[in-house]
Amino acid sequence: MALSHRRRWGLTPQDLDFANQEREIEIVPMVRLPLTSSNDGPLAPQFGPFNPPQKAKVPLWFALQMKKKGKCRIVVPGWLSVASLEETLREETSSDDFSPLPRDYVELSNTLLHLASDDFPLHSSSDKVKILLKDIREARQAKIRVGAGALNPVHLAMPHLSSMEILELRPTFSTAFQRLRELNPEAERHEAIAGMWLEKEGEARRRAELGEFERGDAQEGMEEEY
Template sequence: MICSDFKDFISLDTAELEFIAEEEIVDIIPTIRLEEFKTITGTIGPFEPPNKTTVPLWVALHFKDRKECVICLPGWMNAGYLQDVLQHERTTPTFMPLPFYYSEVAHLLLSAAHDDFQNADTIRSLVADIEMVRKGKLESELSKLSEEHELIQLDNLGSIEVNMHRAFLTKSMEIFRALDPKPEGDLGDTRQQVVTEVMQQSQKSRRPPIKASSSQASSSQPSSSSRFSAEQALPSSLSPPPVFPSMNIKPIQRK
């Protein structure tokens, strides 16, 4: 099965998730002038202080490490908004919409640019609380999976929640399929039916062979008795090759 082939590396560690999250977009205020430059993902810049510039997170972290910019706090990382998100997560069964890499982006920004943000410690504490509450809600929803409840709807999950339970869920589905052979049998029957229909259509659409005249057939082909016995020797799935008439080409006489 596919799950067996990928179960050893289906989950990513924190460093890998943060590396992927560095493609997220943030605003910075550069402290240097710099012309635009091109990357694989597109053109970045130009940089004209004190104007804001939108850049990938990895560029912002690079400039911040060189003390060449101030990173602007993303709107969703405002302490008041995070407090509302935490209240919603604690009081409702649904998940509040957040950026998919909210946890990784918050960790990277608070680690590299905490001096650019007011209430950095409060923001860090709120993000950690949101992670814990969402983790508990997700585990509670997954515990409802049973024979009576085969489906659950989980919207607005982040990468940290998905990656946390991805290996467990895929392995569980693999075990379920192994214990219940019915889906496998149905799939096999359907596949065989499709193959049969395709073969039948191929036989119908095959171009019939070109028949030769009796004189040409007698000169260029074996007798009818030998031809009939040769066709009988062929498997039923094969058909004899088409017979093409011979062509008499007269040489061109030069004057």
């Protein structure tokens, strides 16, 4: 069976959403509960006990189950407040760097806005949050397009990209890297040299002093190590 275009490149957005269900999030229980499991199976994980109004940390999927039954409200993370997102947007639009948002900020914000919008504080209405997140996403995407101009056969440095942003970029950049490697046969050797400087600086310094990096025959030794 032929694989979809996204599947050929590995993870899909649905995979990220599924994995995100295991991330911990805070809740405020609405009822007192003893140790509680999600089902009656003998191996089912247990959570609790829950004592209102004491907060508790549980996996996102369990928090959503409890919320659906009216047994808790979800504590929206501070970085999703209007004030915090406004500051993030200012940083994104005034700096070439990417703000250090959580790696799963896209998946988590989508889930909470869709399934727990009533848990957002009154001063951080879900509609305002949606607008700010959209503006932040667009600002980051614009910087990604600019950063693509720095692509070389060895690497592309874009710290603080989220999992979803990396997923969206991977097919395009994987193809571009391959094309650049074909145009620059020395790229693999340069990558090995860069890796040695990062992982074995002493050995890299010795080889540089001996001039080995200037000779093509040094590639064989590096291939054995990497």
